[in-house]
Amino acid sequence: MTFYLILFILIPLATAFILPLIRGKNVVNWIPDALALGTQGILALLALMTIGKTGVYHIGGWQAPIGIDLRLDGLTTLMLLVINIVALCLSIFAVPYMKLYTSKPRFFCLFLLLVAGVNGVVLTGDLFNLYLFMELASIASFALVGFGCEHDELEASFKYLVQGSIGSAFIFLGIALTYAMAGTLSLTDLSHLLPTLSSSPVVMFALVLFLVGFSIKAALVPFHAWLPDAHPSAPAPVSAMLSGVVIKTLGIYVLARLIFNVFGVTDNILWLLKVLGTLSMVIGVVLALAQWDMKRLYAYSSISQIGYIALGLGLGTPLGIIGALYHLVNHSVFKSLLFLTAGSVQYSTGTRNLKELGGLNKQMPVTGAASLIASMSISGIPPLNGFFSKLIIIVACIGSGHYVLGTIAALVSILTLTAVLKVQKHAFFKSLATTATQLRKTPLLMGTAMILLSLLCVGLSLLMLGGFSTPFIISQAAAVLVNGTLGN
Amino acid sequence: MTYALCLVLISIGLYAVFVKKNVVKIVLGFMIIEYGINLLLMIIGFRYSADAPIIKPGTLIADIAAGTVDPVPQAIVASSIIIGLALLILMVALCIRLFERFGTFDITEMRRLKG
Numbered sequence: 020m021t022f023y024l025i026l027f028i029l030i031p032l033a034t035a036f037i038l039p040l041i042r043g044k045n046v047v048n049w050i051p052d053a054l055a056l057g058t059q060g061i062l063a064l065l066a067l068m069t070i071g072k073t074g075v076y077h078i079g080g081w082q083a084p085i086g087i088d089l090r091l092d093g094l095t096t097l098m099l100l101v102i103n104i105v106a107l108c109l110s111i112f113a114v115p116y117m118k119l120y121t122s123k124p125r126f127f128c129l130f131l132l133l134v135a136g137v138n139g140v141v142l143t144g145d146l147f148n149l150y151l152f153m154e155l156a157s158i159a160s161f162a163l164v165g166f167g168c169e170h171d172e173l174e175a176s177f178k179y180l181v182q183g184s185i186g187s188a189f190i191f192l193g194i195a196l197t198y199a200m201a202g203t204l205s206l207t208d209l210s211h212l213l214p215t216l217s218s219s220p221v222v223m224f225a226l227v228l229f230l231v232g233f234s235i236k237a238a239l240v241p242f243h244a245w246l247p248d249a250h251p252s253a254p255a256p257v258s259a260m261l262s263g264v265v266i267k268t269l270g271i272y273v274l275a276r277l278i279f280n281v282f283g284v285t286d287n288i289l290w291l292l293k294v295l296g297t298l299s300m301v302i303g304v305v306l307a308l309a310q311w312d313m314k315r316l317y318a319y320s321s322i323s324q325i326g327y328i329a330l331g332l333g334l335g336t337p338l339g340i341i342g343a344l345y346h347l348v349n350h351s352v353f354k355s356l357l358f359l360t361a362g363s364v365q366y367s368t369g370t371r372n373l374k375e376l377g378g379l380n381k382q383m384p385v386t387g388a389a390s391l392i393a394s395m396s397i398s399g400i401p402p403l404n405g406f407f408s409k410l411i412i413i414v415a416c417i418g419s420g421h422y423v424l425g426t427i428a429a430l431v432s433i434l435t436l437t438a439v440l441k442v443q444k445h446a447f448f449k450s451l452a453t454t455a456t457q458l459r460k461t462p463l464l465m466g467t468a469m470i471l472l473s474l475l476c477v478g479l480s481l482l483m484l485g486g487f488s489t490p491f492i493i494s495q496a497a498a499v500l501v502n503g504t505l506g507n
Numbered sequence: 508m509t510y511a512l513c514l515v516l517i518s519i520g521l522y523a524v525f526v527k528k529n530v531v532k533i534v535l536g537f538m539i540i541e542y543g544i545n546l547l548l549m550i551i552g553f554r555y556s557a558d559a560p561i562i563k564p565g566t567l568i569a570d571i572a573a574g575t576v577d578p579v580p581q582a583i584v585a586s587s588i589i590i591g592l593a594l595l596i597l598m599v600a601l602c603i604r605l606f607e608r609f610g611t612f613d614i615t616e617m618r619r620l621k622g
Contacts, residue, residue, distance in 0.1 A: 147583050147586070151586060151590065154590045154593075154594070158590075158593055158594060158597055161597060161601075162597060165601060165604070168604060169608070170608050170609065170617075170619055171619055173601060173604050173605050173608055174605070174617045174618075174619060176601060177530065177601050177602075177605060177614075177617075180597070180598060180601065181524065181533060184537055184594060185521075185524060188517075188520075188537070188540045188541070188544065191544050191587065192517065192544050192547070194583075195544055195547050195548045195551065195580075198548075198551065198579070198580070198583075199551040204579070
């Protein structure tokens with residue numbers, strides 16, 4: 020019984036199209052909120068149900084060469100859990116936060132379209148279908164970045180739109196060329212066909228197009244220019260969603276799936292991933308150090324952390340892949356939390372410029388504590404989750420003989436600590452009396468969302484109880500990538 | 508030859524996106540890229556003097572595959588045109604908003620974000 024896989028796409032789509040219809044003076048305010056939260060809650064429960072299961076669902080009952088499949092395996096389960104649980108926390112946060120903006124039902128409509136898109140991307144077993152869902156998610160996120168309709172938001176949205184669409188165009192061209200050579204779009208069939216065609220220059224060109232396209236979506240360093248503008252300009256829950264979930268699903272997940280499962284691993288691609296990862300890691304964190312805008316600093320640090328994930332995948336060893344996937348999960352939790360705390364600071368004080376802030380720890384204890392936990396976690400302080408995933412990646416670097424990369428990864432971790440401590444010092448610890456008097460109170464739901472994510476930060480390190488090289492759930496996901504070609 | 512012409516069309520679109528400073532011209536560039544890729548897909552599925560891919564009762568799938576054009580690229584292009592339309596609408600809406608805020612279509616004058 021795998022029909023429930025389609026619910027991951029159908030439920031958010033249905034709610035998204037119902038939400039804009041609910042308006043008028045007689046409508047009670049909380050109905051759209053309740054609908055959106057209920058939808059996210061159901062999705063999170065469904066995601067929990069998929070643990071340990073595998074299967075294929077043929078949409079409409081058509082078999083693979085004609086119809087489209089939805090595939091469920093370890094990696095899909097992991098991504099579904101990350102997407103839907105983080106999205107649930109973010110929509111809890113958005114209920115009070117989005118009062119700062121005009122139309123909440125429209126926000127939730129776009130947000131749910133984004134969730135439907137990313138769920139579709141991880142579930143689908145068809146290359147063109149993947150492109151469709153990717154475009155659904157991208158178009159929703161372009162609109163969400165420009166949601167405030169002020170100068171900055173519109174400019175960032177247009178920048179994101181132009182660069183994201185160039186990425187999409189490359190990916191689409193790659194799909195066309197792949198189809199011309201292989202004559203099928205099903206990922207399962209492609210994974211058996213493409214390794215036999217890998218010497219063909221057209222397939223090589225298609226692979227390069229995919230690499231460029233998805234690197235733009237993942238914001239790896241030469242292609243990162245849109246991220247530091249787009250992520251800070253969006254409303255806080257959207258920044259958290261983009262940094263925490265979207266760049267990983269649209270970028271890293273699809274890259275990993277295509278490279279490891281479909282096109283087959285070669286040394287050249289792994290070398291390229293290692294280079295891109297190391298560049299992103301170093302340049303991202305160095306640029307983050309210079310920022311005075313809280314969200315912009317976090318956005319640059321996202322680039323750096325995505326670099327860790329790409330580096331782990333680029334090592335190609337089972338341990339490296341486990342570290343990369345573990346870091347992917349952890350990063351989506353603590354980076355969402357960091358963006359939410361930045362949003363909470365902006366909600367209460369009206370600014371996110373570090374030079375104007377100070378001494379918020381007394382006024383906003385929940386936000387301060389959550390931010391501290393997330394900061395410690397992102398910079399890899401034991402026993403929080405970030406420590407273990409970074410440790411695994413560094414051990415994997417050394418284990419496969421890349422001593423320099425391991426050293427760089429450890430150094431970048433220290434620089435990350437410096438960057439997040441800058442926020443801690445200037446926003447939360449340094450005492451400054453001027454702005455600290457009349458602050459808006461943090462609403463209960465915003466606090467709840469931050470506490471939930473902080474608990475996840477601490478709780479995710481418990482995954483390590485399964486053993487150093489076989490963390491719970493993640494080892495199954497890594498096994499999918501290590502095994503290579505997709506089975507039925 | 509026709510394949511190369513499609514790539515030329517895509518390159519013209521990319522040139523417009525990368526070099527032009529007017530937001531409307533950038534939007535047009537995206538449309539040219541999209542038409543180029545759609546045309547390429549159609550040509551991939553094309554076959555001289557072939558039938559339309561319709562399954563009649565009693566015909567074998569193998570005969571269909573041998574005697575008709577490939578239906579998959581046509582389905583893909585239809586979906587891709589719809590996506591292109593959605594993207595075009597969003598882009599044009601953004602252009603109108605940008606013009607309202609900045610009073611210009613020139614992207615070199617929209618430079619508030621940096622660093």
